[in-house]
Amino acid sequence: MLLSRIQCLFLLIVVLVGCNQPDQSTASLSPKEDADFSTAMDLLNAQPDSAFYYFNEVATQSTDSLEIASALNYMAIIQHNAGDYFGSIETLLAALGYLYEETEDKRPYYQAVYNLLGSNNLTLGNYVDAILYYQQTIELTTDPNFKNIARNNLAVAYQKQSDYAKAIELLTAIQKDTASNPVNRARVQSNLARTRWLQNNAYNPLPDFWAALRIRSREKDQWGLNASYSHLADYYSATRPDSALFYASRMYAIAKKLNSADDQLQALQKLIPLAAPDQAKSYAATFMRLSDSLQTARNTARNQYxxxxxxxxxxxxxxxxxxxxxxxxxxxxxxxxxxxxxxxxxxxxxxxxxxxxxxxxxxxxxxxxxxxxxxxxxxxxxxxxxxxxxxxxxxxxxxxxxxxxxxxxxxxxxxxxxxKSRDISYEGQESHPVSDYQQSINELLKGFASETTKVVIVGNESGCWETMHPTAKNNLHQVLQELMVNMRKHSQASLVVVKFERGPDGLHIIYTDNGIGMPASPHFGNGLKNTENRIFQLNGRISFGQHQPTGLTIEIHLPLTPAYDK
Structure with missing residues (x-):
């Protein structure tokens, strides 16, 4: 009876990557008429959190394996749209456990699962996995339109992997199949021109960029316009900064209209180095506020699910x-x-x-x-x-x-x-090895020098950092950055001296400034508390001392022990 009801595809949310903008396409059908399933479908677009609850009720209470797989796929779609990509992957792998084998009646379910697995991995930068899942999607797909969508996604994954030849081969092959669909034709044309330009910067992609932009304007394709403005801003950034600034501003306006926080952040990334200093500061503040708000919302959604x-x-x-x-x-x-x-x-x-x-x-x-x-x-x-x-x-x-x-x-x-802000909620992203740590420390400290504040660095020799574990280097980098930020915000110092000494018992760091010092009963905020925690995790010591008659001295001692492995 169940097989007779599966006559077409159930809902498939397909990520069509033109620039990094999702273009969502849907088809219909739940596997059977279930009250919780119907309620979840009604709430899917307006109240995704409530829909997730009812889909989870189906997944935990149903005895029908296809119905469970369908509910899990919808839950993974909701998680993907909320930015919980790892959670979405976990849910999709659970859905595969209820499909057992690739029979004809299960083909649409496998298509949906593999395609969304590809999109999650593409967003996370796991291009090898994304390519494998998109290839499996294409093998299972008989519908020509959906096959071309999956092939476009696969081409973008190859582009991201810098395998431009394979991306161009795929996009050229599907270009002839898009004549009847202007939106798809503009997407493939723009992607193909951008890939050829990335492969050879002497190539002129502008005729294709303009053609795609005209189609998207005529079709009122807002996501497509967002991609076109991004492509044009990138192309002009090196040769015509004024034109790049114009198109980045258009992208930012479209992204705000679409209420896409990710695309607003990308547009702000383009605007900050192109704008005048005062405007750049305003864009930077907006970037920080929006990034923090987006990360908080995604963490809240992840914890809620x-x-x-x-x-x-x-x-x-x-x-x-x-x-x-x-x-x-x-x-x-x-x-x-x-x-x-x-x-x-x-x-x-x-x-x-x-x-x-x-x-x-x-x-x-x-x-x-x-x-x-x-x-x-x-x-x-x-x-x-x-x-x-x-x-x-x-x-x-x-x-x-x-x-x-x-x-x-x-x-x-x-x-x-x-x-870093996009990946901040995932484990294993904090430590980033630096090839020249001595130079990195110099650039960090000198970056806080100004017309009114002189920064002097003593003893920052390459021998100081030999044998130091990358985790210890990363934590120390954050500690020094926090001290310099607090100096800039609060000390009013005109001279800052940071001295590094390495002895047989460990590394000794002495920070001094001639600022206003600390109050008699200082209250440490989150920054200085995090600083103390990082030093203690490395079995180190940190002390704050008043410099007479004014100023501040901070001493840090880090032992040369396996504590750096923490």
Whole structure:
């Protein structure tokens, strides 16, 4: 009966990558008429959080494997749209576990799962995995339109991987199939021109860029216009900064109209190095505020979806416990009739012991979940402060005090800050090896020098950093950045001296300035608390001392021990 109802594809959200802009296409059909499934479908666009709850009800209560796979796929789509790409991948892999084998009736389900797995991995920069999943999507697809969409996605993955020849081959092959669809024709034409330009910067992509822009304007394709403005801004950035600024501004306006935070951040990345210093500072402040807000929203959504699944699992466990309790009661009555009171008391004792044990186990699981949530929120707060706030403050200081700006260097710094802020909620992203750590420290400290503040560095020799673990280097870099940010904000110092000494017992760092010093009863904010925590994690010591009659001295000692492996 189920097979007779699957006559067409259920909802497929397809990421059509023209620049990095998702273009969502849908088709219909849930696997069967289920009340929770229907409720979830009604809420999918207007209230995705509520839809996720009802889809999860189907996934945990249904006995139909295809219905469970369909519900899990929708949940993964909601997670993808909320920016929880790792969570979406986890949910999609769970959906594959209910499909068992690639039979004809399951073909549309596999198409949806593999395509979204490709899109998640493409967004995360896992291009090898994205290519494999898109290839599987193409193998399973018989519909020519959907096959061309998947081939376009595969071409973009090759482009991102810098395999321009394969990307050009794919886009050229599908170009002839887009004549009847202007939006698709403009997407392929623009992607093909951009790929050829990336392969050979002497190639002129403008005729194709203009043609795609005219089609998108005529068709009122807002996502396509967003991609065209991005392509034109990138093309003109090196040769005609005024034109690049114009198109980056148009992209920013379209991104705000589409309410796409990711595209607004990308547009701001282009605007900051192109705009005048005062406007660049305003764009930088907007970038920081929007990036922080987006990251907070995505972390909230990720935790909310995890909580929904946790509560559902807990409810299922409680139902099983209730069934067990009822069965035990029936067994108790039967035993009571056969054996008598003594055995009844024994069974009652065992039941009470089991219930208490289950209750304690539930309380422990709840406590572990809440503790993990608090730790994740604390870690995210520390990362946002270290990476986004201090990094952006350093960029704004460069814009404010440098007479001549190296726009390429500034753009690289903003690109790095954007990538770190995008990935900040995922584990394993904090440590970034630096090829010349001595030069990196010099650039960090000198970056806070200005017309009113002189920064002197003593003893920063390459020998100081030999054998130091990359994790220790990364933490020390954040500590020094926090000290210099606090100096710039609060000290009013005209002279800052940072001295490095390496001895047999470890590395000794002495920071001094001639500023106003610290109050008698200082109150440490999150930044200085994070600084102390980083030093303590490395088995080090940090002390703050008043410099007479004014100024501040901070001493840091880091031992040369395996503590750096932490």
């Amino acid at each position: 995890a909580l929904i699944r946790y509560e559902a699992a807990k409810s299922k466990a409680e139902n099983l416990e209730l069934l067990n309790a009822n069965a035990e009661k029936e067994l108790l009555l039967f035993r009571q009739q056969l054996i008598g009171g003594v055995l009844v008391l024994g069974l009652l004792g065992l039941m009470v012991f089991g219930i208490n044990r289950q209750r304690k186990k539930k309380e422990q699981l709840k406590w572990q979940y809440e503790q993990s949530l608090r730790e994740n929120q604390l870690k995210t707060s520390q990362k946002v402060h270290d990476v986004v706030a201090n990094g952006l403050y350093r960029i704004m200081t460069t814009i404010e005090y440098k007479e001549e700006l190296d726009k390429n260097e500034l753009l690289d710094n903003i690109e790095e800050l954007y990538e």
